[in-house]
Amino acid sequence: MSKPVLKLPILTWGREYNRQILTQDLLAALIVTVMLIPQSLAYAMLAGLPAEVGIYASIAPLVLYALLGSSRVLSVGPVAVVSLMTASAIGQFAEAGSALYWQAAMILALMSGAMLLLMGLLRLGFLANFLSHPVISGFISASGLIIATSQIKHLLGVKADGQSVFEILGSLVQQLSAVHLPTLGIGGSALLFLLWVRRYLKPLLLKIGLSVFVADVISKAAPVLAIVATSLIVWQLGADSGVKIVGMVPSGLPPLMLPQWDAALWQQLLVPALLIGVVGFVESVSVGQTLAAKRRQRIDPNQELLALGASNVSSGLTGGLPVTGGFSRSVVNFDAGAQTPAAGLFTAIGLALAALFLTPALYYLPQATLAATIMVAVLSLVDVKIFRRTWRFAKPDFWALSVTFGLTLLYGVEVGLVAGVSLSLALFLYASSRPHIAIVGLIEGTEHFRNVERHAVQTSQTVLGIRVDESLYFANARYLEDFINQAVAEHQQVRHVILQCSAINHIDASALESLEAIQQRLTAAAIQLHLSEVKGPVMDQLAKTDFLQHLTGQVFLTHYQAVQQLGRSEPEWSI
């Protein structure tokens, strides 16, 4: 792994750039821009920030990712889960809407960006592997439910707060008598319209003869229609209708500014920044890998750390919030035919133009409509079937999933995620501390040995073959001792024990102690200990100790040779 750390993927794809690719990238950028304007506003609102912050966070990060990212189609910006985590991190010590709140969002982006950059430089991309699939899935599903619940208040035109789903729901129920009917009418209609679009519009468009591509673009652009329509309605109702609107959004490019230095604040945001960085990275890498695989391209996790790190730092320096590669925006970019990260650059230009000239048009946009777009988007994150699937496939995965899901719902995203990762690691360690160990016998007519309990095999009364299906280390070494003690006690005529080491990839100092203890006990019982199929690296390790000199038996290349040679003296085989 001696690749240079700093790579500029733009040097690769830039060289092959031509007019045809340009056309495709421009078209994709146009479609993505139209979709991103409402989405950016919505996720800023979800994070508790002014609407323009969402657009700011969609400009500089797109440029940085286009220069550094290893995925050709990933689209970076505010995404639902990261915005939720941002709100939950900052909400603990700043009022939504306050200047401190916005400062904290910028600091979060800056810090999580710096951490990702550092992880990239240290090539720590592998750390993301410790977030197992069930943990991510449980966390994302629960986040989807929390986000959807948190938006209900905008739909009803009431105030409600809380960290967990239940707190929010309780708060909502208390407010039911205060529901603002015009808001509910607008938000409810938008929600039903978007759900209908999601489910029925594309098939309908296909049925009336439109091409798949056009049908796709139209159904993806439907939220824009909802926004225009509901904005017009609120404009008609007038300013005193009581329907909450986005209101005055300042025009202009993102400001270049450094968040204030406040040691206590930065320190409090350290852990949330790390979690936001890691979760964003994992989400982004999964999306990137899925899309790359479709075109037989690859992405490089360590390069992604650098690209996402730089994107977040740029977001923090231009008044934005934490960002990452989002699923829906990237899929739209991919489906719209983006060929290179230049599509991202063009999207950034599109959003910059929107920030300069389009914000007045957003004045009457009802918050309820944004809430409806968020709810429809995040409900697709909730995966119910995975509970049944993991229950059938592997119980530890089911428990990791359920605990992450449950604790995220009950206590919020940080607790859920940390508990999920800890539990999945603990379950793995527990399993590895009780490895599968089998007594093996020969399959007749082959040189192949299998578990006596699962296959019809030949065994010997005096030669006992034992296979350990795990590397030996401190947590499972004593388990092996116990197994061999018991096996020898149950096979009274045994005079040779052969440890088939085909699955032992390394041995640590604690396991070496155990092997010595095993050998000592076997010797006392007049039984010889042999090894077979010892891997090269393990043999190298053992050669550095005096274990092999003390070994009462031999080391055989294959288990077959061992059994043949040791069994020759007493060849009574039994099936």
Place this chain on the structure above:
Amino acid sequence: MSKPVLKLPILTWGREYNRQILTQDLLAALIVTVMLIPQSLAYAMLAGLPAEVGIYASIAPLVLYALLGSSRVLSVGPVAVVSLMTASAIGQFAEAGSALYWQAAMILALMSGAMLLLMGLLRLGFLANFLSHPVISGFISASGLIIATSQIKHLLGVKADGQSVFEILGSLVQQLSAVHLPTLGIGGSALLFLLWVRRYLKPLLLKIGLSVFVADVISKAAPVLAIVATSLIVWQLGADSGVKIVGMVPSGLPPLMLPQWDAALWQQLLVPALLIGVVGFVESVSVGQTLAAKRRQRIDPNQELLALGASNVSSGLTGGLPVTGGFSRSVVNFDAGAQTPAAGLFTAIGLALAALFLTPALYYLPQATLAATIMVAVLSLVDVKIFRRTWRFAKPDFWALSVTFGLTLLYGVEVGLVAGVSLSLALFLYASSRPHIAIVGLIEGTEHFRNVERHAVQTSQTVLGIRVDESLYFANARYLEDFINQAVAEHQQVRHVILQCSAINHIDASALESLEAIQQRLTAAAIQLHLSEVKGPVMDQLAKTDFLQHLTGQVFLTHYQAVQQLGRSEPEWSI
């Protein structure tokens, strides 16, 4: 594992009891009692407690262990490391010598006993396996150094305090001008005498013709000689000599009393109690297993949890401190010929008699002599060679050892232990996230496949055999994806990939996703994926999913069959 939870080992050995065993047990008890009197006083002093507490803690626990313990020769009572941990836990919020301090020691014993009992009932004995050998070794060595350092002040007759070795040493250096010469004379002579005894007395006694047993007993009893001699000297010097003595030790049996209830205090002691319980358990089980193996007996870790738990609870209720099975006292018991736990009962009676009648004789015993006995005892805990051994054998073990050792010295026992366990687990997880994966080929004339990089083997241009040496789980699944991608890219003519699954013992949901991704990518490249030597439990798991239905290739019983069948179409083999 459906054994009944509550066992009384006394019902087993009690049935075989006879006069000969009684004689052996009585003799052993006598020798151990003589040795335990000064040792109990010394470890009480080390823990910062009145001398009699050490004797109290050696009576009830011995009885409880004799009834419940699964080791026949383990001797339970105050031991050096646990006493150090007790002092360090209580020292944070109570003054040594105060009533609160003693209360806290009783609470620690009671709580750690209750935790051990609970762990025993839940059959959590396996948790101790997560303390690796290097971590224990580093922790014990550092504790030995801390204990030895902490006793220097008694030897010099000065005051010095501190948690870490360096704080204590610094404090000592500041006090050097205040050294009390009579104390130093007495303590220094005792120290030199004990060191001489340890090194030279036994060979000398053997040379003059004594039997091994008698020579052993005499050299083990030598501390008693030092105690008697130095006590006489101080008695001669008179009370105003300034040499610190044990002084008035109340006569009488241990009091039966409940520690005071103080919620805040109990809560603060929760974590130390857990660590003391676990460390004591691990030390005790290692000693017990070592001694049991010598007589081909076995001990049961879960039963040991119950026995040590009950012993500690009894210590906490009779004015004692946390206890466990000690190395030196158990070895003496074993060497002296103890056959059953009845020896422990007799020792308890001996110590009860000492508590009733012998305490006045301890009045003039100098603290410096006790300090010397502690120093000589704990210096044997320090293992220097293990650093070199683990460095050669396995680097992760070396780092776990060094970090545990260093942090224990610098920041005390709790920090060192927790850091050591965390680091050793992290290193294991890291290693398992980058499993050994080999491309394998056939060893000519056998049906056996080995790593192409280590053996002269036959391979095919079109059939690629890949063996993974670890179970597949979330942390390493992506690593396998990367390996296969790269291997296929480097072998352009490959049309079949056979995954030799002989070392894959389980597959989790994340790894299943990865296998599906691998299969998808291989299919796109017109390569078939096959599996060979899939273990029974893994096959059962896969059968619950639709992975096998989507599999483009086949599942073969042996890798040899797979290669034979797939290679038949294009049989060009190359070495």
